[in-house]
Amino acid sequence: MTTRTLISPAQLARPRGTFLYWTAFVLVLVVFTLVFIGPLYWMVTSGLKSPQEFARTPPTLVPEEAHPGNYADAWGVMDLAKLLGNTLYYALGALAFQLVLDVAAAYSLSKLRPALGNVILGAMLVTLMIPATVLVVPQYLTVLDVPIVERNLVNSPWVIWLPSVTNAFNIFLLKRFFDSIPRELLDAAAIDGASPLRTLRSVVLPISRPILGVVSIFAVVGVWKDFLWPMLTLPDPGKQTINVGIYSLAASVTENWLLAALVIASLPTLVIFLVCQRHIMSGLTAGSLKG
Amino acid sequence: MSAPALSTRQAPPPAPSPGAARSPRRRAAFRQALKRNLIAHGFLVGAVLCFSFFSWYPMVREFFLAFEKREDGATVWAGWSNFTYIFNDPAFWQAWRNTILFTGLALLLGFAVPFVVALVLNEFRHGQGYLRLLVYLPVMLPPVASVLLFKYFYDPGYGLFNRILGAVGLPDQQWLQSTDTAMLSVVIAATWMNMGGATLIYLAALQGIPGELYEAAELDGAGILRKIWHVTIPQTRLVLSLMLLMQIIATMQVFVEPFLLTGGAGPEGATLTVVQLIYQYAFTFNNYGSAAALGLVLLVLLAVFSAAYVRLSRVSEE
Numbered sequence: 148m149t150t151r152t153l154i155s156p157a158q159l160a161r162p163r164g165t166f167l168y169w170t171a172f173v174l175v176l177v178v179f180t181l182v183f184i185g186p187l188y189w190m191v192t193s194g195l196k197s198p199q200e201f202a203r204t205p206p207t208l209v210p211e212e213a214h215p216g217n218y219a220d221a222w223g224v225m226d227l228a229k230l231l232g233n234t235l236y237y238a239l240g241a242l243a244f245q246l247v248l249d250v251a252a253a254y255s256l257s258k259l260r261p262a263l264g265n266v267i268l269g270a271m272l273v274t275l276m277i278p279a280t281v282l283v284v285p286q287y288l289t290v291l292d293v294p295i296v297e298r299n300l301v302n303s304p305w306v307i308w309l310p311s312v313t314n315a316f317n318i319f320l321l322k323r324f325f326d327s328i329p330r331e332l333l334d335a336a337a338i339d340g341a342s343p344l345r346t347l348r349s350v351v352l353p354i355s356r357p358i359l360g361v362v363s364i365f366a367v368v369g370v371w372k373d374f375l376w377p378m379l380t381l382p383d384p385g386k387q388t389i390n391v392g393i394y395s396l397a398a399s400v401t402e403n404w405l406l407a408a409l410v411i412a413s414l415p416t417l418v419i420f421l422v423c424q425r426h427i428m429s430g431l432t433a434g435s436l437k438g
Numbered sequence: 439m440s441a442p443a444l445s446t447r448q449a450p451p452p453a454p455s456p457g458a459a460r461s462p463r464r465r466a467a468f469r470q471a472l473k474r475n476l477i478a479h480g481f482l483v484g485a486v487l488c489f490s491f492f493s494w495y496p497m498v499r500e501f502f503l504a505f506e507k508r509e510d511g512a513t514v515w516a517g518w519s520n521f522t523y524i525f526n527d528p529a530f531w532q533a534w535r536n537t538i539l540f541t542g543l544a545l546l547l548g549f550a551v552p553f554v555v556a557l558v559l560n561e562f563r564h565g566q567g568y569l570r571l572l573v574y575l576p577v578m579l580p581p582v583a584s585v586l587l588f589k590y591f592y593d594p595g596y597g598l599f600n601r602i603l604g605a606v607g608l609p610d611q612q613w614l615q616s617t618d619t620a621m622l623s624v625v626i627a628a629t630w631m632n633m634g635g636a637t638l639i640y641l642a643a644l645q646g647i648p649g650e651l652y653e654a655a656e657l658d659g660a661g662i663l664r665k666i667w668h669v670t671i672p673q674t675r676l677v678l679s680l681m682l683l684m685q686i687i688a689t690m691q692v693f694v695e696p697f698l699l700t701g702g703a704g705p706e707g708a709t710l711t712v713v714q715l716i717y718q719y720a721f722t723f724n725n726y727g728s729a730a731a732l733g734l735v736l737l738v739l740l741a742v743f744s745a746a747y748v749r750l751s752r753v754s755e756e
Contacts, residue, residue, distance in 0.1 A: 151649020152561050153665050155656055172562055175569070182630075183572040186587050189598065193590075204596045244488075252485035261478030267486060274493045276744040280691040280713045281733040284720045285496035285503060293491060312488035343477055374581050374694050379721070390582045394698065397586065406590075409583040420578040424571060431638055 187413075194218060194407035201403050214403070221407040224400060229385065230392040231415070237377075237388060238370040240304055241311035245366045246359070248312045253321035254347050258333060268322070271315040286310065287379050306380040307370060314369075317362050320430075324358040325351060361430030364423050371416050500737075503730035520731035524719075530732070532707050533715040536621060537690055540711060543625040544689040549682060552633045556640035557666070570641065574634035581631070585698035588627040589614070592699075614700050617708040624709055628695045636681055643677040644670065676754050683747040687740055693717065712736055 158164045193201055195213045221227065256264050290300040290310075300306040328351060336346040352359070370388075377388045384395065389412045397405055420427060507516040524530045559569050576584055591598045592613035600610045613623045651669045660668060671678070696702060696709040702718070703710040712732065720729035 151652050152644075153557070153652060153662055153670065154561055155652070171558075172564060175558060175562070176565060179569055179572050183575050186584075186591070187575075190583070190587055202596060205601055206596065206598065248484035248488065251481040255478045255481035259474070259478035259481060261475050261482060264478070264482075267482065270494065271485075271489055274489070274497070276741070276748070277497060278687065278691050278737060278740045280693060280716065281500060281737045282493070282496050284716065284726055284729045284733060285499040286492060287720070288503075288726065289491065289496050289499065294495065309488050310492040312485055313493040318485065343481070368578065372578075372580055374698075375717075390580050394582050397582075402590075405586070409586060413579050413583045416578045416580060417575070420575070424574075428570065428574065428638055431635060 190406055190413075191410050194221075194403060194410050196403050198401050198403055201406075217403050218407045218411065221400070221404040222411065224404060225393065225396050225408050227389070227392075227408060227411055230387060230389040231411075233386060233392075234371060234388045234390075235415075237304055237307040238367045240308045241370045242363055242366045244308045244312050245314060245317060246363065249314060249317045249362070250321055250352075250359070251347075253318045253325055254343075254351060256318070257322045257325035258328075258346075258351070259343060268318075271313075271318055274313065275315045275319075283375065283379070290380060301380050302383045302386050307377065310376070311366065311370065314366075317365070320362060321355075321358060324355055328354060357426070357429075360423070360426045364419065364427055365430065368416055368419065500730050500733055503726055504734045505727075507727045516727055520727040521735075524728050524732050524735070527728075529707065529710060529715055529718075533710050533712045536708065536710055537692075537712045539621055540625060540692055540696075540709075541686060541689045543622060544628065544692075545682070545685060547625055548629045548633060548636070548689065549685050551629060552636035553640050553678070555633070556637050556644055557670070559637070560641055560644045570638060573637045576631050577634040579631070581694050581698065584631045585627065585695065588623075588630070589699060592623055592627075615705055617705050620700060620704045620708040624692075624696050624699050624704075627699060628689075628692065631695070636685075639677065639681065640674070643674045647673045676750065680747065680750055680754070683743050683750065686743050687747070690736065690740060 154164075154168075159168055192208075192210050194217055195210045195215060196207070196217075197212060197214055200207060200211060255261060256268050261267075290306050292299055300309075332350055333346055336350050341349070372390070373388070374390050374394075378391045378394070381387050381391065384392065387395070393405070393408050393412055396408075400408075504520055505516055505518075506513050507520065508514075555573065559566060559573075562569065594600060594610065594612050594615060597613070599613065603610060611619055614620050647670065651673065652665055655665045655669050691713055692711055693713040696704065696711055696714060697717070700709045702714045713736075716729045716732050716736070719725045719732060
């Protein structure tokens with residue numbers, strides 16, 4: 148089942164080819180592990196060191212004396228429970244808003260086809276072409292005083308939730324997936340007397356699980372990784388996300404505590420990744436260029 | 439109840455022509471279409487409202503902001519004065535030089551490294567899952583974590599990188615502290631953090647190349663480099679050019695990495711990028727007009743690349 152690549156199987160089958168293959172393989176394996184896991188290893192172990200040991204040169208590879216208490220101290224001193232809780236709250240809220248509003252919009256644009264639907268879709272896709280950073284300033288001014296409703300959203304969760312819906316890429320991904328659902332299936336539901344909402348719930352959504360999974364993961368990870376927007380719009384330390392909170396506390400705690408905090412902050416997204424890696428990787432390649 | 443809504447969705451949008459109201463059959467059809475549209479727009483309304491407030495309105499506002507300024511608590515039309523202000527600001531030219539340097543370096547590293555890595559990974563028949571996982575791992579780290587890690591590695595005193603350089607007999611570097619290496623250091627960190635996505639996309643593209651092409655090249659006596667040049671690159675050209683444009687668009691907007699690594703401007707402004715400058719104008723000096731003007735300049739430049747990107751993706755659709 149191997150597909151042909153640069154190096155021919157005949158070449159690989161020769162003793163010299165086999166030797167070179169395995170040498171290169173082991174080399175790459177070691178180098179990649181060092182380059183990509185090494186920093187994480189350093190982060191975890193440095194979080195275990197005492198301040199004296201952390202500052203020592205040359206650095207110790209394995210902590211001479213492990214202080215797991217650093218993690219508990221960092222947790223308490225930096226109030227990580229609060230920061231993680233905030234981030235989770237924002238992420239789940241953004242997920243809910245995106246799933247409900249973006250799925251509904253994509254379904255409407257794909258299957259209900261309202262008048263001017265293509266214009267609306269086009270206007271949504273245009274936002275993908277405007278560099279996001281250009282919009283940060285006017286977006287910030289907008290949430291300070293939202294027009295018509297005249298609300299200041301700063302320091303409220305809405306400031307994360309509502310703008311997260313304006314994810315044209317998600318809508319596009321979902322619409323393309325819905326487009327691929329055969330018409331007959333929906334027509335059958337309609338003949339059985341199902342309303343559009345019912346059809347969405349009992350026909351479209353169950354088939355769409357893979358794409359919903361991808362969109363959900365990206366929604367949660369997006370909030371978890373965002374930095375500039377929450378830094379601007381959540382200045383209250385009690386309401387900050389883990390990224391912003393750790394950044395603003397970084398200068399005031401010792402290094403070993405800070406590193407312990409970084410490990411704790413990294414765990415949720417790493418766990419999501421390790422659990423959902425197949426979804427993430429397929430979504431990444433499906434959405435990026437076939438789109 | 440609303441069963442026909444779906445089965446008649448092929449009907450043309452309602453055209454309230456005078457004739458429609460007269461014939462009862464047409465009137466029924468019109469009401470049907472109206473109902474169908476009301477339902478369809480009902481599904482859209484939440485997203486459209488969000489887009490209106492948080493995307494479309496800010497887009498329009500950005501344009502007006504660039505031509506306005508605050509004077510004695512009132513907003514007045516400023517004409518081109520915000521633009522003349524930023525063009526006369528020495529930081530403007532420095533920011534553009536730095537951004538172009540960053541984009542250039544990021545293309546050398548951030549564009550080439552993932553492609554080479556993908557080429558290498560694609561050759562392995564073992565452990566591909568693990569290697570792919572490794573490469574994508576940093577993408578999932580919160581930026582604060584990866585950036586602060588690199589800050590420690592770059593430390594000229596106890597930093598890991600100078601230890602490694604010392605171990606192989608190379609002189610210590612100042613990394614982020616020196617104007618010569620600050621930008622390169624930022625690019626190295628950014629590449630490590632972000633290369634996973636590009637690598638996986640290249641890998642997918644490489645796996646789509648038909649093996650017969652390589653066989654044919656071998657019959658012609660092509661070595662590995664010639665196979666890359668004559669088969670791999672032409673076969674992945676579209677993906678490569680799309681990624682190139684995406685890289686340019688993304689790196690021109692770089693913010694988080696220099697902001698967290700060097701506090702924004704870096705030594706003597708060596709890592710002050712255009713978006714850093716937008717941020718400074720807006721949130722340090724409260725000069726929204728200049729920030730918006732600079733944003734528009736960036737927008738116009740990036741529009742060229744975006745347009746090229748859209749054209750290319752159309753080609754790839756066909």
